[in-house]
Amino acid sequence: MTLKKKPITGMKDILPEEMEIRDHVLGLVKETYKTYGFSSMETPCVEHIENLCSKQGGDNEKLIFKILKRGKKLKIREAQEEIDVVDGGLRYDLTVPLARYYSNHVSELPSPFRAMQIGPVWRADHPQKGRFRQFVQCDIDILGEAGNLAEIELILATTELLGKLDFSGFTVCINDRNILKAMASYSGFQEKDYDEVFIILDKLDKIGKEKVAEELAQMGYARTNIATYLDLFDTVSPDVSGIRYLKDTLGDHLKTETAEGLEQIMESVDKAKSADFSICFDPTMVRGQSYYTGTIFEIRMNGFGGSVAGGGRYDRMIGKFTGQDVPACGFSIGFERIVMLLLERGYRIPHHKAKKAYLLEKKLSGAQVQKMLERAAAERRSGHQVLVTYMKKNKRFQKEQLQAEGYEEITDFYIDSI
Template sequence: MALIKTPVTGMKDILPKEMEIRNYVISQIQETYASFGFSQMETPCVEHIENLCSKQGGENEKLIFKILKRGEKLNVEAATTEAEVVDGGLRYDQTLPLARYYANNNKDLLGPFKALNIGNVWRADRPQKGRFRQFMQCDIDILGESTNIAEIELILATSTLLGKIGFKNFTIRINDRRFLKAMAAYSGFEEKDYDDIFITLDKMDKIGLSGVKEELLASGYEAESVEKYLDLFANVTGDLKGVSYLKETLGDFLPADCAEGLSEIMEAVDQTRTAEFNTLFDPTLVRGMSYYTGTIFEISMDEFGSSVGGGGRYDEMIGRFTGQDVPACGFSIGFERIVMLLMERDFKVPTAKEKVALLLEKNLSSEKKIEALRDAKELREAGKSVFLTVMKKNKKFQKTQLGEHGYTEFKEYFNR
């Protein structure tokens, strides 16, 4: 029986042209983040199913590619539930594996641990254009740093990277989960309703103030609270003044150091950044993941409708492995989106080698073959990429094809 030629549903073969761009972006990531003192680490692609299915997963649990038990541990015939036949799964993000890694290896790591984590994750999402079931994530995280030095360095490193690979005029939007909570509390909402309210708030950029108001009222919240809540958003600005306004207005609803901490992040970033971008205080920024505990951030670019990266502080994740909380803050860039954008721009990798093709007449003598190999050796030592191949009957067509793959210089070898 013939084998199946196409990749499995929702995953893709990566062609050399895209691979070249991916490798270039990865090399820039490694270079840049190393300069910020991040160390690259790696976890296995497979994680314990117990860890992946712990409640933090939520919706993600359904999307896990689960791995069958093996050998004697597996009894398909007797099994009636999924749980009985699986013992592992492919990681669906890198945050949970990083927390496990830190809990497992802390004694061998420099503290604070500044981690660079580049790797594939797998999610059995419904396949759609530009979204795949295997995709690369690229995260930086600082574990064990409770001060806002973590946030500042994460934002500076990420923006420096984006600048290096040619992006400018992007916006980094910043908020703090504690602002979100304080604004809701100040307006008179009950804590049990916060998550629901934030889901509506998150739609602000799509449905606007009036849309959010309508939806909150439709959900049955007190008109007075909704009014008070939306007044805050109507009055706040996206700069340091906006932070001060909320600090004054919210008073004791806001933890003491929250506003100063955020202002300091914005100011420090503005004064020491290398790339061209804007920082924006955005009190409507929610970020979906429930594990965030403090600052949250997101990058947007005009070329994209949605975010090309984001992150925040999640001080309580590692405690789930060790019983003891460790301050943690991370920033993830949308690697696949960035690659896609570079592909669309027909980006030329600046570090690519010059390409030379050596065409050898069919049945070339040993002596001539060795001559060609010697030439190839010299050209390679001079930094070029040399493609040595047998000359085809239709040499012109062959050269055209080679040209399409970047080979523009040719040398030919004949028996006489």
């Protein structure tokens, strides 16, 4: 039987050209985030199935790659439920593992703890452009910081990174789950219905106001409540004045500190930013993860459907491990989407020194080859990337390939020229 050479559906092989871009981006991620005081850490790819299915990951919990028990623990004939045969799963994000990690090592970590975690995650999703079943996430989180400084620093660090990758003109959209709840409460919805209402509201950009109203009506909600609710979104401007309008309109439904906190974040980011972007208030933004408890944010780029980064505050997740809540906030960039955009734009890694290639005639003596290796070693010590290889018969095609790989200086060495 011939073995299959294609990767599993939803996975992909990575060719050298893309790998070089990925390595460059990862290096820039670490370099940038470390200047903000974030420390690298790592968690296992496999997590306890109980943690992954703790009703904190939203729809992602339906997309877990689950792992069967092994050996004597696997008793398929006696199993009555899935939990009887499954004890682990591949992580679907880095946030739930981080919460477990922090809970397990809190006495060994500084407070607040600025965590940077980069690694693959897995979701049994429907593959499409820019979305795979295995993909890399780059997360930064601040644990133990209750104030708005956490949100401000996370947004500044992430936008500075994107600026270093030559992205500009993008938009940071920000909202607060408590504003979503206040608007729903003001409109007459009950607290038990919030999640269902928000799921439908999240479709507003895709299906429009009329169809959102229709779906809410089909769920049995009063049309007067629906009209009041959706009309609110039409009257809110996408800046701090929109937040102030809601503060005045919603009255006791919205806490003053929630509105003023969001204002502070927007104003501070706008004044302290180093990249070219705008920040806007988007009261329709929901973000799917059910673990968010306060501020939520995402980054959108013109010409790209969906967000390229997202995050928010999740103050009640760690308490599920320890029994005591810890303030926590995080931001994750869509690494695969960023790399895809860079490749589509023909992004070139800015090399400080030229990439060089030495093409050696195959007739060179051992001593001549040794001389060229010593020369290449000296160039590498001075910071150059140097490839030493033999000439091919089709030298023109060989040079075209090298130029496509970014080699700027290609030198031929013949037996009579050394």
